[in-house]
Amino acid sequence: MNATLPLSPQVFAILSGLIEERTGIRYSEADRELLAERVSPRAIERGFDSLLDYYYCLRYDADAGAELALLVDSLVVNETYFFREADALRVVRDLVLAPQIEAGRRPRLWSAACSTGEEPLTQAMLLDAEGLLTRTELVASDISARALERARRGFYRGRALRALPDGVIGRWLFPEDDGVRAASRLLQAVDYRRVNLLDCAAVEALGTFDVILCRNALIYFGDERIKRVVATLSARLAPNGCLVIGVAESLLRFDTALACQEHRGVFVYRKTEP
Numbered sequence: 001m002n003a004t005l006p007l008s009p010q011v012f013a014i015l016s017g018l019i020e021e022r023t024g025i026r027y028s029e030a031d032r033e034l035l036a037e038r039v040s041p042r043a044i045e046r047g048f049d050s051l052l053d054y055y056y057c058l059r060y061d062a063d064a065g066a067e068l069a070l071l072v073d074s075l076v077v078n079e080t081y082f083f084r085e086a087d088a089l090r091v092v093r094d095l096v097l098a099p100q101i102e103a104g105r106r107p108r109l110w111s112a113a114c115s116t117g118e119e120p121l122t123q124a125m126l127l128d129a130e131g132l133l134t135r136t137e138l139v140a141s142d143i144s145a146r147a148l149e150r151a152r153r154g155f156y157r158g159r160a161l162r163a164l165p166d167g168v169i170g171r172w173l174f175p176e177d178d179g180v181r182a183a184s185r186l187l188q189a190v191d192y193r194r195v196n197l198l199d200c201a202a203v204e205a206l207g208t209f210d211v212i213l214c215r216n217a218l219i220y221f222g223d224e225r226i227k228r229v230v231a232t233l234s235a236r237l238a239p240n241g242c243l244v245i246g247v248a249e250s251l252l253r254f255d256t257a258l259a260c261q262e263h264r265g266v267f268v269y270r271k272t273e274p
């Protein structure tokens, strides 16, 4: 069993503040015990027996950036699965990507918090089903190096497969040991990168996209960070491009530069042309 180091309200305040500043992930006072449980194993592994000392290491040590990257792997919620909220992925394919292809362009889609890869691979399957996969550029990123390592491996089992429709196994996913392996042409179609959504320069370097999926990630951020990230993502959208967030999320309480539109029961945030 992992030991949990004590986390006083004062140390919680500075530690959670640092984590929010660097990752956007917000912990409220009610999450103090949860944060202590998640941070303690890393602190202990680094040889600390106090979370205040570990905070100083994260804030001031020469390798603070590398340590924070390792800590992030223990903090993030990587929950995802194939065909999660798949109606939205069909809508962006039909509404944005297919018309671009018909017009002779090669559209770009970015899965901006892709976790272990089920979301971009589902989008790849839906495009492939219509013969559009090789004509679309797919970029997928996450802050978690561990999640991306699993995404690149392309091996899945258990809960990741809980919503698979008929016809996927044997066409895009192939049984292997106690799970499935994604077809290599799907894996090759996705360009995986490690990107922190709060890092404006890294986001800008990705270029412009016709579709940005940022689903079930903003839910862990405070309102100020959501506004900042949405502004950064909006700037990366091509004219008429779409931002898609999770079904449990909404941007309606924020003043964004995007128009909320409903298509076949799915809400998308669109960069309408001036």
Ligand SMILES: C[S@@+](CC[C@H](N)C(=O)[O-])C[C@H]1O[C@@H](n2cnc3c(N)ncnc32)[C@H](O)[C@@H]1O
Pocket (backbone or CB within 6 Å): 022, 023, 024, 025, 076, 077, 078, 079, 080, 081, 084, 112, 113, 114, 115, 116, 119, 141, 142, 143, 144, 147, 195, 196, 197, 198, 214, 215, 216, 217, 246
């Ligand atoms: C619950 S998963 C969502 C996965 C997928 N989009 C879906 O809807 O199933 C949330 C992901 O957001 C990522 N994330 C959290 N903070 C982030 C940040 N600042 N930059 C990039 N990714 C982040 C986490 O690492 C995690 O993989």
